[in-house]
Amino acid sequence: MVETIKTGNRGYKAEISVVTYCRSRKEADDRTKFRILLSFGQHGRELITTELAFRILSILSEEQFLPDVDAASLNNILDKLVIKVVPMENVNGRKLVEGGDLCERRNGRGVDLNRNWSVDWGKKEKDYDPYEENPGTGPFSEPETQIMRKLALTFDPHIWVNVHSGMEALFMPYDHRNTTPDGAPSEQMRSLLSKLNNVHCHKRCMIGSGGGSVGYLAHGTATDFMYEVVKVPMAFTFEIYGDTAASSQDCFKMFNPVDFTTFHRVLNDWSSSFFTIFKLGPNQLDGNSSKEMASSLDKFVSIDEYLDGYLVERRNRYGKKMEVLDVGMQEIRTYFRLFLLSSVLLLFMFCSRIARSKSSRPIVSALPV
Template sequence: MPETRHGGPLLQIYVIVLFLLTGASAEDEQQPIAQPDFAIYHTKEQILEEVDNIAKANPHIMKVENVEYGDESSDPPYRANMKVVTVEPGGHTRDHSRKIRLLLNYGEHGRELITVEVALRLLQTLADPSAELEMAERWREAGMPDLRATLHNTVFKIIPMENERGREIVEEGALCERKNGRGVDTNRNWEVHWGFKESDYDPSEEFPGEKPFSEPEAAALLALATQFKPHVWMNVHSGMEALFMPYDHLAAIPKGATAQATLEVLEKMNNISCGGRCATGSGGKSVGYLAHGTATDYMYDRLKVPLSLTWEIYGDNDAHFNDCFRMFNPTTREKFDEVVANWANAIFVLLELLPAHPAIPTARNLGRKVEAGGLLPRGALEAVKEAKVERRLGSAMHMSMHSNMTDSARLGEHLFGIPQARKGLIGGVCVVAILSLGLAVMLKGYVTKKRTRRRRLQSV
């Protein structure tokens, strides 16, 4: 009997396609899921210890608050702790109303470890006068204003790790977890457009909670922002490269000159810090989906924070859907260092661009610029008195970055940019001169205050 042939060309094509798909599937399965390398990254406990060490070593410019909020009505009760680091490069002041105020939030989603590393690097940079001076000189060479003057008129509130409970879950092995310790996405728990669900809504990713501000993490941030009244709110995430402004729940940016100025700032930052790669504009238009109940939309709409921003600092578009660590975090030391350095430095780029924004207080409404022979801004006199306390990075593995300058020389370099060869003598003379000037200013202020009080009494 002649041989019977089944199928023909169509069957052959089907077999080939099936083979290719099977091969591709097998290749995906063979690709190992990336794991956090804690020789590169810090653990949660290491990060929090480093933050404490940096702040304790720099009490004249930094302080840490441990904010604890809880929901005792839940079963079991749920509590969350959040570190908030206040940084004033010009020295602590009681009144922040005359300073540029930035509220910077990192680590809102547990799986985004790289954002927390950027926060740590930023704190290390702010604690190191030589790094700050190098940054200032770099900008001066580029023809930009004096960065040190802006820094000394700025106060930061930095949350290095908002979602500590979620981070614990990730370190236990659930590398795709973004929600908090009881399964709520705190970036869907804010009141603006809360609870709206798109057709592709996935509760495993973005469950918004039972009601707005049900989560201690969101409630703590709300209380902090309400009290601090920042000019800039920045929520730092990973998953792509983007510089977003409101809105997240609409595919459009707000109208008006302030919003347009914010967009211009982001476009300049895209060229400087992102090589033109970053998406800019509305998150709702650029990210590919609408997000409801986000912190950034609330900060802008309800708290009227003029520059309400979301930064996305890294993403691996080729990572498998289940390979979450690779998707959201660099896996090599080289890429880790590049991302961390770039986005910590990007804060200083933002600072250079802020004074031109119409919503930022003008220079005459801030403290005086720090110049040789000029008056110090409010709080700098206290820094002079505490000159014996050097800025330190806090961790033994970073101590090699310190110089052996004397206290007076360190102060002279940081505030006045005095050349290295003259630090010892000129630094000491400057400290004495500044203290004398400060005493005279204090006495004059006391007399002026008495006169003003008397005049007010007479005019009543």
């Protein structure tokens, strides 16, 4: 099933296509199934990521097949899953790249979509580059991130993967600090990433937190939001290719393979890794997480029809009630300022009227004349 979601603000429009895979279409909304959300093409110049999305979808639709994989065994794995794939999150940015701006990573109005999320939004490091990392006017100021946020909160995935290129790495939270989460969740994520690195990345991939491994901290990223706010048990950022020998002026070569041999190797290795995730992911979470899939706390209630899409009220798998405003934080602040201003004006008018009323009254002596 393919759905195209469109939205816009302040004269800028965006659309994102979402492909939902479930072996039985009638069960696509079954909340007892294990849910996986994959996003590709968040940065326009990373064309290889969208090619990987199409390869995964072609295997799921049985147009192509994984070597040495039994079809019956694979179907048994897929029976338990609902997978949502966003093949190209940044359509407008991709158009700029295809128009010749091969170094462009931002969206159609110059905002880095992977700096526009709310967790630690807007913080700038000493090496901050406004061309590369413009976070926008506020968290979720961009239509693309508004669409992705609503998709994540309503789908409520157990696994999230944000796919990029520029190096070979398997990252887990956090991006905005150089540490990983504490306790069992961190160990579960690291265990799965280690298996992927050994089998599919041939031990070439860096593993760890994005902030602690890549050499710089990133603020306002999608993966940190998924882990911190949506409470996705396993939230990852994958870097699937990078040419470290390429000139910094040759962005296409830095982020995308330029020969057929490397191109097919990247797609073969990484598509296989995702099917390993499909197989191991549900088993990697502990028994409590599995039970939570069927818990009544996992249900959500949408009231979009009452508030015209601005408010979604739901409960996540941990029972915490959440409210999500689909207008950007910048608009919320504007409305709040207007409310305060109008309140002050009303108070001023009220006090002025009382003062005029007192001054216009006739003076009556308290003593008899």
